Structure formats: structure tokens, C-alpha cells
Amino acid sequence: xxxxxxxxxxxxxxxxxxxxxxxxxxxxxxxxxxxxxxxxxxxxxxxxxxxxxxxxxxxxxxxxxxxxxxxxxxxxxxxxxxxxxxxxxxxxxxxxxxxxxxxxxxxxxxxxxxxxxxxxxxxxxxxxxxxxxxxxxxxxxxxxxxxxxxxxxxxxxxxxxxxxxxxxxxxxxxxxxxxxxxxxxxxxxxxxxxxxxxxxxxxxxxxxxxxxxxxxxxxxxxxxxxxxxxxxxxxxxxxxxxxxxxxxxxxxxxxxxxxxxxxxxxxxxxxxxxxxxxxxxxxxxxxxxxxxxxxxxxxxxxxxxxxxxxxxxxxxxxxxxxxxxxxxxxxxxxxxxxxxxxxxxxxxxxxxxxxxxxxxxxxxxxxxxxxxxxxxxxxxxxxxxxxxxxxxxxxxxxxxxxxxxxxxxxxxxxxxxxxxxxxxxxxxxxxxxxxxxxxxxxxxxxxxxxxxxxxxxxxxxxxxxxxxxxxxxxxxxxxxxxxxxxxxxxxxxxxxxxxxxxxxxxxxxxxxxxxxxxxxxxxxxxxxxxxxxxxxxxxxxxxxxxxxxxxxxxxxxxxxxxxxxxxxxxxxxxxxxxxxxxxxxxxxxxxxxxxxxxxxxxxxxxxxxxxxxxxxxxxxxxxxxxxxxxxxxxxxxxxxxxxxxxxxxxxxxxxxxxxxxxxxxxxxxxxxxxxxxxxxxxxxxxxxxxxxxxxxxxxxxxxxxxxxxxxxxxxxxxxxxxxxxxxxxxxxxxxxxxxxxxxxxxxxxxxxxxxxxxxxxxxxxxxxxxxxxxxxxxxxxxxxxxxxxxxxxxxxxxxxxxxxxxxxxxxxxx
Numbered sequence: 065x066x067x068x069x070x071x072x073x074x075x076x077x078x079x080x081x082x083x084x085x086x087x088x089x090x091x092x093x094x095x096x097x098x099x100x101x102x103x104x105x106x107x108x109x110x111x112x113x114x115x116x117x118x119x120x121x122x123x124x125x126x127x128x129x130x131x132x133x134x135x136x137x138x139x140x141x142x143x144x145x146x147x148x149x150x151x152x153x154x155x156x157x158x159x160x161x162x163x164x165x166x167x168x169x170x171x172x173x174x175x176x177x178x179x180x181x182x183x184x185x186x187x188x189x190x191x192x193x194x195x196x197x198x199x200x201x202x203x204x205x206x207x208x209x210x211x212x213x214x215x216x217x218x219x220x221x222x223x224x225x226x227x228x229x230x231x232x233x234x235x236x237x238x239x240x241x242x243x244x245x246x247x248x249x250x251x252x253x254x255x256x257x258x259x260x261x262x263x264x265x266x267x268x269x270x271x272x273x274x275x276x277x278x279x280x281x282x283x284x285x286x287x288x289x290x291x292x293x294x295x296x297x298x299x300x301x302x303x304x305x306x307x308x309x310x311x312x313x314x315x316x317x318x319x320x321x322x323x324x325x326x327x328x329x330x331x332x333x334x335x336x337x338x339x340x341x342x343x344x345x346x347x348x349x350x351x352x353x354x355x356x357x358x359x360x361x362x363x364x365x366x367x368x369x370x371x372x373x374x375x376x377x378x379x380x381x382x383x384x385x386x387x388x389x390x391x392x393x394x395x396x397x398x399x400x401x402x403x404x405x406x407x408x409x410x411x412x413x414x415x416x417x418x419x420x421x422x423x424x425x426x427x428x429x430x431x432x433x434x435x436x437x438x439x440x441x442x443x444x445x446x447x448x449x450x451x452x453x454x455x456x457x458x459x460x461x462x463x464x465x466x467x468x469x470x471x472x473x474x475x476x477x478x479x480x481x482x483x484x485x486x487x488x489x490x491x492x493x494x495x496x497x498x499x500x501x502x503x504x505x506x507x508x509x510x511x512x513x514x515x516x517x518x519x520x521x522x523x524x525x526x527x528x529x530x531x532x533x534x535x536x537x538x539x540x541x542x543x544x545x546x547x548x549x550x551x552x553x554x555x556x557x558x559x560x561x562x563x564x565x566x567x568x569x570x571x572x573x574x575x576x577x578x579x580x581x582x583x584x585x586x587x588x589x590x591x592x593x594x595x596x597x598x599x600x601x602x603x604x605x606x607x608x609x610x611x612x613x614x615x616x617x618x619x620x621x622x623x624x625x626x627x628x629x630x631x632x633x634x635x636x637x638x639x640x641x642x643x644x645x646x647x648x649x650x651x652x653x654x655x656x657x658x659x660x661x662x663x664x665x666x667x668x669x670x671x672x673x674x675x676x677x678x679x680x681x682x683x684x685x686x687x688x689x690x691x692x693x694x695x696x697x698x699x700x701x702x703x704x705x706x707x708x709x710x711x712x713x714x715x716x717x718x719x720x721x722x723x724x725x726x727x728x729x730x731x732x733x734x735x736x737x738x739x740x741x742x743x744x745x746x747x748x749x750x751x752x753x754x755x756x757x758x759x760x761x762x763x764x765x766x767x768x769x770x771x772x773x774x775x776x777x778x779x780x781x782x783x784x785x786x787x788x789x790x791x792x793x794x795x796x797x798x799x800x801x802x803x804x805x806x807x808x809x810x811x812x813x814x815x816x817x818x819x820x821x822x823x824x825x826x827x828x829x830x831x832x833x834x835x836x837x838x839x840x841x842x843x844x845x846x847x848x849x850x851x852x853x854x855x856x857x858x859x860x861x862x863x864x865x866x867x868x869x870x871x872x873x874x875x876x877x878x
Contacts, residue, residue, distance in 0.1 A: 123371070160254045285313075357395055540675045
């Protein structure tokens with residue numbers, strides 16, 4: 065729009081009452097006037113909304129368990145629940161320890177006594193503990209004249225150091241316990257704290273005190289983790305070094321981060337965005353208005369989660385920052401236009417009316433398209449992602465409604481001024497100043513002169529990106545999601561290097577016949593699968609099954625001769641061994657078989673490594689079973705590790721589906737908005753280009769997609785289209801005014817170009833706040849989204865004008 069031609073005439077666009085966009089714009093103008101004239105009603109409504117939202121927010125709890133990621137009727141999840149009916153929870157706290165200052169290390173009498181006392185306190189004081197096993201309490205078998213003796217050190221504690229060292233030598237000679245309870249060199253021991261509960265259990269079973277409800281420190285695993293940490297930190301154990309990892313601490317730390325990160329990152333984002341608004345808009349209202357809108361939108365979103373009855377999980381950490389960055393965009397467009405109209409007319413009321421008439425409809429469409437981008441995730445089979453899509457869409461729409469109401473109330477604040485003709489200097493300042501307008505004019509001139517070359521360059525970008533996208537891989541590593549400053553990550557890496565792995569898979573061996581597990585033919589099939597798993601030592605650290613116990617019993621019956629560490633040939637002999645073992649007080653073997661001996665469990669403990677390596681392991685084991693199937697039993701993969709891999713599969717499928725749904729939904733909206741399939745599809749090109757370029761760049765540089773990075777496509781396309789809508793609708797509006805594509809582009813860029821720059825800068829800065837997260841995957845997501853938004857701004861400045869100038873979708877010039 066030419067300087068000095070303010071306010072703009074409505075021209076044919078208003079006289080044409082048939083244009084539903086213009087009719088909608090008039091309605092938004094009336095909404096603005098109503099909010100302006102009834103500001104106290106608006107504030108009262110906001111107060112009521114805050115009260116209702118806070119009432120819902122107090123009902124929210126944090127849940128990062130598998131219950132948040134699987135539907136209860138999911139077949140794979142149901143098989144895990146079935147597995148737990150016989151074998152209970154497979155979640156543990158794995159506490160490795162050493163005593164470097166003691167003369168005999170962990171085998172020093174005093175150290176062993178204190179570890180035994182610590183076991184007792186863990187059982188007594190830590191909620192949800194089923195059993196604790198350590199070198200002090202593990203079963204050891206000795207041959208006696210009438211059979212075998214099952215004993216534990218703690219039951220008859222040695223009085224002499226030499227006796228304990230003899231016990232050490234016997235324990236280290238047992239394959240059953242090496243790399244599990246003790247390191248092969250005997251330097252490290254382990255407390256294996258088995259839990260009664262699992263992250264797959266419903267919330268009502270995870271409470272320590274039912275009356276305290278869902279307070280985080282009242283729930284598993286948080287309550288168990290905190291109690292364990294308190295016991296390990298007691299002064300009487302200061303000379304023993306503990307390395308605490310496993311399912312319980314990993315789950316608890318994720319919950320803590322989820323609870324703290326959302327508010328911490330939101331505060332940083334508020335500060336950064338507030339600073340940028342102060343720099344660009346230079347008015348208190350320009351800072352306080354947008355921030356109050358997004359703050360209330362966040363409260364509304366949290367309240368909606370509570371009233372629906374959902375929990376918040378790690379996905380929720382994304383929502384406040386996303387909503388701040390996205391919610392401010394509409395406010396920036398409104399305030400930018402308001403300043404121009406107010407400068408020209410001197411009337412706040414008239415400025416509000418004309419502002420919402422001009423930008424109300426584009427803001428509605430940007431909110432709908434962004435909400436559609438988020439809502440597309442609701443089709444995911446994973447509750448956490450599905451819920452994230454829904455409540456994020458609710459937050460975006462709440463921000464839009466508040467922009468039309470609460471922000472208008474802010475715009476009523478200020479001194480009244482007499483109406484006067486706006487000077488060129490005043491209008492120029494409202495548009496960002498002479499230097500900024502000169503830059504926009506230069507960009508426009510470049511687009512006009514080189515629009516065909518820009519279209520050709522766009523085609524090349526898509527081609528190169530397509531090549532890169534073919535090289536994309538999907539891979540995640542739960543451990544690497546934590547930043548290196550998070551202690552549990554470093555502890556887990558250390559423990560994985562010296563002991564058994566911290567991630568477990570289980571094969572449920574089903575025979576369908578009571579007592580069939582005692583059949584040597586069945587046991588040998590379990591054994592050969594166990595041997596095959598141990599061949600993959602790059603991932604597998606240890607395996608456990610009933611086979612290990614039977615082989616140990618057989619060896620004990622033959623005076624500890626290693627040659628007899630094999631399975632017996634007779635079913636009757638197996639049955640006799642197990643009966644004698646139970647009569648002698650043996651209990652540990654019960655964990656590996658069902659009570660009727662129709663089912664057994666084979667545990668495979670692995671390093672907590674990348675999903676790609678774990679998937680490769682499972683594929684190789686399944687290929688082995690396909691080539692050499694079990695003839696006497698049916699193996700089924702289950703356990704927490706298997707659930708995690710299945711979750712990755714679901715996430716990949718849901719995000720690809722979500723991107724396609726978002727693209728289709730947004731493309732349809734654009735076609736409806738612009739009343740032209742050609743124009744609508746053309747407008748999608750500058751939105752797809754940055755997404756394709758980001759994904760293609762990831763493929764070419766070897767950056768894999770994980771369940772967080774997969775959010776880039778559906779989120780980015782929902783955001784990138786916002787500026788395109790403002791630019792395209794204004795471009796179309798100015799074309800109707802002038803009948804010239806070139807002049808329409810110059811006017812559109814002069815008016816909305818600054819707002820596009822501000823909103824993009826705010827989005828980039830907002831997303832870069834994720835770099836302050838202690839979760840590395842969130843930091844990476846922030847960089848990827850910021851890069852995509854920068855490229856989207858370039859596309860709106862260059863590619864979109866070039867496409868319009870080349871294909872002329874608005875019709876012939878007049």
C-alpha cells in the first residue's frame with residue numbers, strides 16, 4: 065500500500081456482498097466493537113474462565129508410564145498384561161555399588177552387613193517393593209550327603225573374613241549370577257529391587273496414600289525413587305558408592321522433568337517473547353496484551369486437560385512454549401494494523417473496528433489451520449500424542465478468541481487524541497521505519513524481476529529435498545533423550561558397561577499343558593533361544609530363565625563339577641530336582657515359571673541403546689525362530705522393552721498419518737478461503753518447501769527421526785501456513801483494489817511484511833527456548849522448528865509472490 069494512502073478504501077471488495085470472506089470480515093468488525101464497548105463484561109468473562117480453568121487444573125496429574133502411551137484394548141498391551149498375571153511387574157531399581165576404600169571391597173564383612181541391613185530397610189520403608197536381592201541375600205546351593213543345601217549369607221552371617229571370601233569365590237563361579245548380581249571381577253555388587261507395580265498399572269493402584277490423591281510424591285515410581293534415594297544417602301553408607309538406575313529412577317526422573325520443564329521453559333519463553341515485543345512494538349500494550357492472551361490460553365488448556373480427566377506427560381512440556389510462540393502471532397498482526405489505523409484516525413474505537421475487519425478473517429483461518437495441524441495428531445493410536453493434538457488445538461482456538469476480546473480491552477487503554485491527518489513520517493514509523501520498508505521494497509522488486517527464476521529454484525529445492533528424504537531413518541534412544549547434565553543418563557551408561565543391561569525383553573514361553581515346562585525338550589528349546597540371544601553381545605548383556613536354575617541344581621548334585629552344568633535328560637529327574645530344591649527352601653526359581661509349570665519366562669537384558677539396534681536384535685531372533693521354530697512351545701515377545709519398541713512403531717505411523725491429514729485439512733481450508741482450488745493448492749507450495757527442506761537436510765546429514773523430531777512436519781506446516789494466509793489474503797485484497805499484481809504485491813508487502821517478520825522472529829526465539837531444556841530431544845526439536853520457520857519466512861517473501869506473479873491465480877489484470 066502506498067505511503068500516505070491511509071486508511072485504505074474498501075473498493076469493490078466491500079461492494080461485492082457476495083464475497084463471504086468480506087461478509088465474515090464485517091462480522092469480526094462488529095465483534096471488535098462489542099468487546100470495545102463492553103470491556104467490563106469481557107474482563108468478567110475472563111475472570112470466570114480463569115476460575116473454571118484453575119478448578120480443572122488442580123485435577124491434573126503427571127503420568128509418563130506406558131499407560132499414557134497405549135490404549136487399554138491394544139492387543140500388544142493386553143499380551144503384556146497377560147504376561148504380568150503370572151510373572152508380575154518386570155520393573156526394577158538396579159543399584160550397583162562398590163566399596164573402594166574397604167580392604168576387600170564389597171566382600172568386606174562390615175560392608176556386607178550394612179548391605180544386608182540396607183535390604184531390610186528397603187523392604188520396610190520403600191513403597192511398592194516386592195523383593196530385594198543382593199549378594200547378601202541371594203540363594204547359593206551346596207551339595208550335602210542327602211541332596212542340596214540352599215542358604216543365604218545373611219541367614220548365617222560369617223564371623224570370619226575368610227568365610228566370606230570363600231562365599232565370594234563360590235558366587236563368582238556361578239554363571240547364574242555373574243553380570244547380574246556381581247561383576248565378573250567381583251569389584252561391583254548389585255541390589256536388585258523388584259517392584260510390585262508397573263508403569264502400565266492404572267493410577268488408583270500407584271498411590272501410596274489413597275487420601276492424598278495424585279500428588280506426584282504420592283505415586284509410583286516417584287515415591288519409591290525418593291525413598292530409595294534417601295536410604296542410599298544415609299551417613300552410615302558414605303564409604304559405599306552407589307549407582308542407581310533401572311526402570312524406577314528413569315521413570316521418576318522423566319516425571320520430575322515433565323513437572324518442572326513446562327513451567328520453567330514457559331517462563332523463559334515469556335521473557336524472551338516479551339523482550340522481542342518490547343523491541344518491535346515499543347508500547348506497554350504491545351507486550352502486556354499478547355502475553356496476557358497466551359497466559360490465559362495456557363491456563364484454559366491446562367484446565368481443559370483436567371476437566372476431561374487426562375494426565376499430562378512429557379508431550380505436555382511442548383505445549384506452553386508452542387502456545388506462547390503461536391498465540392502471540394495473531395496479536396502481533398492485530399496490534400500492527402491497529403497502530404496504522406490509530407495513527408491515521410486518532411480514534412481507538414474506529415481503529416479496532418477497521419483492524420478486525422481487515423485481519424479478523426485471516427486470524428481465524430490461521431488459527432483453524434494451526435489447530436488442524438495439531439488436531440491431526442488426534443488420530444494417533446498413542447494416547448499421549450492424541451491428547452497433545454487435542455489440547456494444543458484447544459489452546460490455539462482459545463488464544464484466537466482471547467485475541468478478539470481480551471486484547472481489544474488492552475487496545476482501549478491509552479490517552480485520547482484528536483483526529484488529524486496522518487503524516488507520512490507517522491505512517492512510516494507505524495510500518496517499522498524507512499530502513500525496514502526499504503528492505504521490503506527491495507525484496508518485492510527482486511521477486512517481480514526474477515519470479516520465474518524463483519519458481520525454477522523452488523522446483524530444484526523440492527527435487528533435492530526429495531532425494532534427502534529418501535535417506536531419512538527413524539531411530540531413537542531413550543537414554544539420549546536426557547541431556548548429559550542429567551545424572552541418571554551417565555549412571556546408566558556406566559552400569560550398562562560393567563553389569564547386566566538396564567533394558568529387558570521377555571519371551572513368554574507358552575506350552576498350554578500343566579507341567580510341560582519340566583520336559584527336557586521344552587527346556588532345550590528355551591536354552592537354544594537363550595544361547596542365540598547371547599550371541600548378540602553388542603546389545604545383549606545377560607539372559608535369565610528357569611534353565612539356569614535347573615543347570616545349577618544339576619551341577620550342585622554332582623559336587624559342583626562344571627561338566628554337569630547342563631540340562632538333565634529325564635523329565636522325572638527335572639521334577640525331582642525342582643521338588644528337592646523347593647523342599648530345601650529354594651524360592652528364586654519361582655519367578656521364572658507359572659505355578660502350574662505351563663509357562664516360562666526368558667528374560668533378555670540389554671544395553672539401553674538405540675531403537676535401531678534393538679529392533680535389529682529382535683528381527684534376528686525372530687528370523688532364528690522362523691528358521692528353527694520351537695516344536696513344543698510357543699514363544700511370544702513381551703516386557704517393557706518390547707512395549708517401548710512397539711511404541712516407536714506406533715509413533716512413526718501416527719506422525720506420517722498426522723502430516724498427511726494436516727496437509728489435506730489445511731489445503732482444503734486454503735481452497736475454501738481463497739475460493740479457488742488452483743489458488744489454494746498454489747498457496748501450499750511455500751508451506752511445503754521449508755518442511756521438505758528441513759526433512760531433506762536431516763536425511764542428507766544423517767540426522768534420524770525420533771518420536772519428538774517426527775513432530776516437525778505436522779507442527780511446522782500448521783505454523784508456516786499462518787503467515788502465508790495473511791500475505792495471500794492481503795495480496796488478493798489489494799489486487800481487487802488495484803487490478804495490478806505488481807502493485808498489489810508492493811502494497812501487501814508494505815503493510816503485512818513487517819508483521820510477518822515480527823511473528824517469525826517471535827516463533828524462532830520461542831522455539832529456541834527449547835535449547836534450555838535438560839532433554840536433548842527437545843533442544844533438537846527447537847532448532848529444527850526454528851530453522852523451518854526461517855525458511856518459511858523466506859518462502860513467504862520470495863516463493864509465494866513468485867508463484868502468484870507467474871501463474872496469476874486471481875484472474876487477469878485490469
